[in-house]
Amino acid sequence: MTGAGGTTTAARFLGAAGDIPVDTPRVPAREAARDELADPRYHEHDPNLLERGVDRFWQWIGDLFTGAADAAPGGAAGLVVLALAVIGLGAALWWRLGTPQRPARTERPIRGGTALSAAEHRAAAAAHAAARRWTEACQDRMRALVRALEDRAVLDPRPGRTADEAAAEAGRLLPAYADRLRSSARLFDDVTYGGRTADESAYRALCALDEDLESARPLLAVGTAGGEER
Template structure:
């Protein structure tokens, strides 16, 4: 009312009324979205972290950037030199599957995969053929869950002339099976040649037995 006593509103109701008014959507049409706000928050925190790190790093911000670049280069060099990390065989990662197959069946499967250019599986099947043939000839005892490395160690005792080649074959099998390295025609050809050589080799059981007993004299 003109000339009357001015109308006053208590502080708390006035603040609440203002908050209600400002909460209306019409005042927030141009506000940044949730994603934009999250990115802004991350950037602010990253910038604060970089500022703090550059304050203690030798050379300030330039020194910090140099350290980061050196770390990245080191990681790249190690990755190129060492290759992909090789998974360790687990307790249930034996050489053979649960369904038993003969050496001839493994060879047939290997040749079929080789004709189709599936070199990784061909290498695996050829290695299985080698070990299965050794078991069938009683050069080594059949053992469930045996790994390729264990098989060639046992076989090498009776076939010392082929021990090194057998170890190389087991390493190739591990590389393609656990190291995710692809098989190749060259790797398969080497295993096929070894399969033929081992098949013709005569085991030296007497020498292995003497070595196991330490060559004790009567």
């Protein structure tokens, strides 16, 4: 049994509860949940061991470059100049020494399977030069040079002869041209087997040597007792 006081208390309770809606509309509820989940505190996480290691590595790289820039004369600009100097030195060494995998030059013949005359090699070289294909022009001009020496009996015809061998044999008979012959053989091997490229000046030097050899008299041809060219 409820008295008057109990009735009043129950009415107050029901009245207070009636102020709170039992059912929340779907759209406002979904928006409220989305806003709540967008709070950054739900997305924070501690980095794992790999992430911490990567962060420390990049931090170490940054500290290393910062320290190098501070220690280098001129600061960061000096470090850039030093790096460019190292790159330039490496490129110069590569150009001078070639790649370590380059095969020995003495294992490769100067001519391939097709036998051409000296005039035909010169014509091919001129065509390459006209198209500014200096590497191919140097190859054909060197082949023309060797073939011309064979035609003049300065060298005995030998298909398997290498550029180094041809330069060495011709240099003994034409000592005044020995250095230029060796340089030309080295150029031929570098552009043919070493992966390098020739330029116009190299081609012009080969042409000049080929033309000079046309009028050169080998030692054995003059038959002097002292073995000197007249």
